[in-house]
Amino acid sequence: MATFKEFRNSVKPNWCPGCGDFSVQASIQRAAANVGLEPDDLAVISGIGCSGRISGYIKSYGFHGIHGRVLPIAQGVKMANRDMTVIASGGDGDGFAIGMGHTVHAIRRNIDVTYIVMDNQIYGLTKGQTSPRSAEGFKTKSTPEGSVESAIGIMELALTAGATFVAQSFSSDLKELTSIIQKGIEHKGFSLINVFSPCVTYNKVNTYDWFKEHLTSLDTIEGYDSSNRMQAMQTLMEHDGLVKGIIYQNTQKQSYQDLAHGYSKDALAHADLNMDEQKFNDLVAEFM
Amino acid sequence: MIDQLSWKVGGQQGEGIDSTGEIFAMALNRLGYYLYSYRHFSSRIKGGHTNNKIRVSTKQTRSISDDLDILVAFDQETIDVNIHEMRDGGVVIGDAKFNPAVPEGSKVRLFSVPFTEIANELGTSLMKNMVAIGATSAVLDLPAEAYIEVVEEIFLRKGAKVVEKNMEAIRKGAAYFTDAAGGPLEGFQLNKADGQKRMFMIGNDAIALGFVAGGVRFMSAYPITPASEIMEYLIKKLPQFGGTVIQTEDEIAAATMAIGANYAGVRTVTSSAGPGLSLMMESIGLAGMTETPLVIVDTQRGGPSTGLPTKQEQSDLMAMIYGTHGEIPKVVMAPSTAEEAFYDAVEALNIAEEYQCPVILLTDLQLSLGKQSVEPLDFKKVEIRRGALDLNAELPEVEGGYFKRYELTESGVSPRVIPGMKNGIHHVTGVEHDETGKPSEVASNRLKQMDKRLRKLKNLKFNTPVVKYTPNEEAELLLVGFNSTRGVIEEVIPRLEAEGIKVNHAHLRLIHPFPLKEMKELVDAGKKVVVIENNATGQLANILKMNLGSHEKIESILKYDGNPFLPSEVFNKCKELV
Numbered sequence A: 001m002a003t004f005k006e007f008r009n010s011v012k013p014n015w016c017p018g019c020g021d022f023s024v025q026a027s028i029q030r031a032a033a034n035v036g037l038e039p040d041d042l043a044v045i046s047g048i049g050c051s052g053r054i055s056g057y058i059k060s061y062g063f064h065g066i067h068g069r070v071l072p073i074a075q076g077v078k079m080a081n082r083d084m085t086v087i088a089s090g091g092d093g094d095g096f097a098i099g100m101g102h103t104v105h106a107i108r109r110n111i112d113v114t115y116i117v118m119d120n121q122i123y124g125l126t127k128g129q130t131s132p133r134s135a136e137g138f139k140t141k142s143t144p145e146g147s148v149e150s151a152i153g154i155m156e157l158a159l160t161a162g163a164t165f166v167a168q169s170f171s172s173d174l175k176e177l178t179s180i181i182q183k184g185i186e187h188k189g190f191s192l193i194n195v196f197s198p199c200v201t202y203n204k205v206n207t208y209d210w211f212k213e214h215l216t217s218l219d220t221i222e223g224y225d226s227s228n229r230m231q232a233m234q235t236l237m238e239h240d241g242l243v244k245g246i247i248y249q250n251t252q253k254q255s256y257q258d259l260a261h262g263y264s265k266d267a268l269a270h271a272d273l274n275m276d277e278q279k280f281n282d283l284v285a286e287f288m
Numbered sequence B: 001m002i003d004q005l006s007w008k009v010g011g012q013q014g015e016g017i018d019s020t021g022e023i024f025a026m027a028l029n030r031l032g033y034y035l036y037s038y039r040h041f042s043s044r045i046k047g048g049h050t051n052n053k054i055r056v057s058t059k060q061t062r063s064i065s066d067d068l069d070i071l072v073a074f075d076q077e078t079i080d081v082n083i084h085e086m087r088d089g090g091v092v093i094g095d096a097k098f099n100p101a102v103p104e105g106s107k108v109r110l111f112s113v114p115f116t117e118i119a120n121e122l123g124t125s126l127m128k129n130m131v132a133i134g135a136t137s138a139v140l141d142l143p144a145e146a147y148i149e150v151v152e153e154i155f156l157r158k159g160a161k162v163v164e165k166n167m168e169a170i171r172k173g174a175a176y177f178t179d180a181a182g183g184p185l186e187g188f189q190l191n192k193a194d195g196q197k198r199m200f201m202i203g204n205d206a207i208a209l210g211f212v213a214g215g216v217r218f219m220s221a222y223p224i225t226p227a228s229e230i231m232e233y234l235i236k237k238l239p240q241f242g243g244t245v246i247q248t249e250d251e252i253a254a255a256t257m258a259i260g261a262n263y264a265g266v267r268t269v270t271s272s273a274g275p276g277l278s279l280m281m282e283s284i285g286l287a288g289m290t291e292t293p294l295v296i297v298d299t300q301r302g303g304p305s306t307g308l309p310t311k312q313e314q315s316d317l318m319a320m321i322y323g324t325h326g327e328i329p330k331v332v333m334a335p336s337t338a339e340e341a342f343y344d345a346v347e348a349l350n351i352a353e354e355y356q357c358p359v360i361l362l363t364d365l366q367l368s369l370g371k372q373s374v375e376p377l378d379f380k381k382v383e384i385r386r387g388a389l390d391l392n393a394e395l396p397e398v399e400g401g402y403f404k405r406y407e408l409t410e411s412g413v414s415p416r417v418i419p420g421m422k423n424g425i426h427h428v429t430g431v432e433h434d435e436t437g438k439p440s441e442v443a444s445n446r447l448k449q450m451d452k453r454l455r456k457l458k459n460l461k462f463n464t465p466v467v468k469y470t471p472n473e474e475a476e477l478l479l480v481g482f483n484s485t486r487g488v489i490e491e492v493i494p495r496l497e498a499e500g501i502k503v504n505h506a507h508l509r510l511i512h513p514f515p516l517k518e519m520k521e522l523v524d525a526g527k528k529v530v531v532i533e534n535n536a537t538g539q540l541a542n543i544l545k546m547n548l549g550s551h552e553k554i555e556s557i558l559k560y561d562g563n564p565f566l567p568s569e570v571f572n573k574c575k576e577l578v
């Protein structure tokens, strides 16, 4: 069985020292080992942004796509080969601005992909513009007088879109993050894991300390039941979305692959592509 | 006795006009006639004039005709809109219900037949189209029995009674017409057909069938006219092969999901029209850069923007050749008949995998939706070639643990592996990268990888890049086209020849990379080159000039009002140009 070290490669990440994304990388590597994967069982698909570079830093199959399209690519991989474990990952701009349409639809489609967002409330790669996760009043290069748009409550939105696994975590908490990713991988269906992953270079407000101060762990809420969607929504609203832990999980709903009519139980990638002549003639006869 | 006849049925959209034409055509198809049908429809579901023009012939034809022999009208608008197409002595059959009238001085013969009334007597006005079919058959002197097979196929699941009622409607329509006209009309009887069994299908069906036969197991697409039939066919058929279709949230998702699935080893396609292709441009670049096979069908329709969404045009050509920023290897194929569309759909899948690049399978609305007779397809010609992909390869362990997915090779094509294969781990990125897929901005690496990608198509093997008709070593006219204009050009050639004009014809089946050698020979052998295309700027003519020079002898015949060329339009302009 592979250890987390076998998910490491020799590429040195070009992230700034202290960037939250390092821990996300390490957590994915540990979670993959913990669930018993081999590197060639795993495909890490990533978007464009500082965070998007992650697919190149993990020893596994990796696909670094185009900005905002990580989810359709990841869903395509999973549909082609349901035996692969597919992790999609990217930034908050990638997933909640340019790729928001795909995010909502991937949630409701419920294909078995684990989506990990490195949410730093800013655009890192393009050097510090506002993101849909930036708070109102947040000053950036593109909002010098402070943003006048409200931030997306992404966890709340996921719940209303029909998500079957919604979780949030924090880069500083490697152990919890690893365990959540592990559970996300094991979840049968789409899992959304939003990770507060501070950008130490461009976001001077939402820092490690800021999150430590503002985040409430769901473990500390007595009687919290992650199968209760209503409670999940209420808790999110009470804490302005600043909670961490598994917020909601629905283990009853089947994944898209299990529900799709006629869809093969075996990996399509290994299907025999040749058609027999009788079958062909039958298809032809339908047009005569 | 005649060899071909042009028939049209018209009325309000949603009134069963399509099925009237369909039943008429299917019956004649069973008798072995060649058929070609083209629907006029608009972007609404109910209401609005619609018509279906059907050509019946003892020979293959893939063009609408100039004039019309028989018009079946369910409303006065149908007569008003189409009367100009009627030949002298042609027949208009209108439903007595609306008191059909033709303009004064018109040389057509008008018959008023109570379609609705007869249908009502039989129990439901829905059968008025069967009455109309019956009346038509009386003109042609076709027995009602010619329809029994088709009627049974459509209505037998509703019970034998329904079949009998519909047949009764046909017989009554025929009897009424025969009474009114005093027998079948002279000059409307077709020579006997060869009785051969042929498929009768739209281009989109042919493509979809080609995809299924060619090993497609997954499709991601977003609905749009005139492409949706491809998706609808695969939705029906792929589950029989363990595959499936996802209707995505948009065309960007459609294209990128297809990229993901192709990367992971499944033959996956998407199809759309101009607006969708515009959205896919960045994805096409990703497929080019990551060397991921990807087949996209572009069923051209009237542009720009939403343009004329239900009308014929061929104006996406330049966008398909050049579309996406940066420079990538890309193949653009353009079948011109349903038969070619079938084989090209299979071949597009092979080329995409062999050359590891995007392939655009270009059609136009007339080819995609026009229904035509197709000679028996040759199953033996369907082959699946996956190029440098060996799913069962036992890969050796590699140094550094990364497989050289982008290895520099002489052909430019690198070995391909798919996720899940042992020792095949590599990285894929739209960022410039080295042989293992690691991002790299090193100038020398950039040149090597760029050249490698572009080198792949230098040796593209393509069967019949140009469909040729070259009876003349030196021709006064070389007619050039792509996609559906093949039909009209082939119709016009014998007429020009009858006038003593020497004509050659070249129809590009491969648009890009441009078939330079073949086209140069043909253009050199022509005094005048006439490029016939459905767009306003002469895009194919410009491609010819760009590749071949010869500016002085290249002329254009253009039409971009949304309608296909009529043979007379092409014929007259050709004569002017000689």
Ligand SMILES: Cc1ncc(C[n+]2csc(CCOP(=O)(O)OP(=O)(O)O)c2C)c(N)n1
Residues within 6 Å of the ligand: A048, A049, A050, A051, A052, A067, A090, A091, A092, A093, A094, A095, A118, A120, A122, A123, A124, A125, A126, A131
């Ligand atoms: C279509 C397109 N538009 C814009 C860009 C430029 N761009 C690259 S990354 C990015 C945003 C990055 O922000 P985020 O997704 O939050 O990732 P981070 O860098 O913060 O990890 C933008 C706008 C692009 N690559 N592609």
Ligand code: SF4
Residues within 6 Å of the ligand: A014, A015, A016, A018, A019, A020, A021, A050, A051, A120, A124, A125, A198, A199, A200, A201, A202
């Ligand atoms: S700019 Fe911010 S997000 Fe990007 S690597 Fe540096 S710290 Fe991380």
Ligand SMILES: [Mg+2]
Residues within 6 Å of the ligand: A049, A091, A092, A093, A118, A119, A120, A121, A122, A123, A124, A131
């Ligand atoms: Mg960000």
